[in-house]
Amino acid sequence: MEATEEKLLELYEKLQAAYGPQGWWPAETPFEVMVGAVLTQATAWRNVERAIERLKAAGALSPEGMARLSEEELEELIRPAGFFRQKARRLRALLQLIERHGGVEGLLALPTERLRAELLSVPGIGPETADSILLYAAGRPVFVVDAYTRRILHRLGLLRDEKASYEEMQELFERALPRDPELFGEYHALLVRLAKEHCRAKPRCAGCPLAPPCAHSTESA
């Protein structure tokens, strides 16, 4: 096994030992995961929770319930999540994809590659949002890459070229790790946790579970 792959496994074990299970994705249904995946784009999860709660209270946290809303009503409900006009459009486009496949179950039953392509065809759903849905709603062994992932890999010196694409980084993880959706889900959540816990902590590296050089430090190793 290559050195990089071993380090990715080591990192996972360290994070897991430090933080334990993260229990992602916090949602009761696959549809709720999909909605949350759109709402959380460039948005603090706290604000997404408010929006989700409002949708739930309005009976709009199901495809049927959401379909009953006008675009303006949907906008108003999700307002706390920010970018609410864009996101209302994106949710409605996602809803149409779901309806075209006879419901959430039908859509999520598609083969992984096909499902990914269908999700990416929805305006406003990019690689990370699509993969979050594949992993956390459909339970597929797909690794979710985000800005934190790139930053941390870079700091740890695990990125060959600085300009690795999303898919290249994804392949890196998917090659290094056992193809287990449970593990992928925890790993991604742990990377987010690491960033949240310590990136803005003061003092900066207090309690960081990683050996120095600290993975999230902006200073070069």
Place this chain on the structure above:
DNA sequence: ACCCAGGGTCATA
């Protein structure tokens, strides 16, 4: 008052 969140799209060059 500034910075940034569990991104993605579109217009320029």
Place this chain on the structure above:
DNA sequence: TATGACCATGGG
């Protein structure tokens, strides 16, 4: 291909 502007709310 590669930057920048834009979307918008809420907390540090």
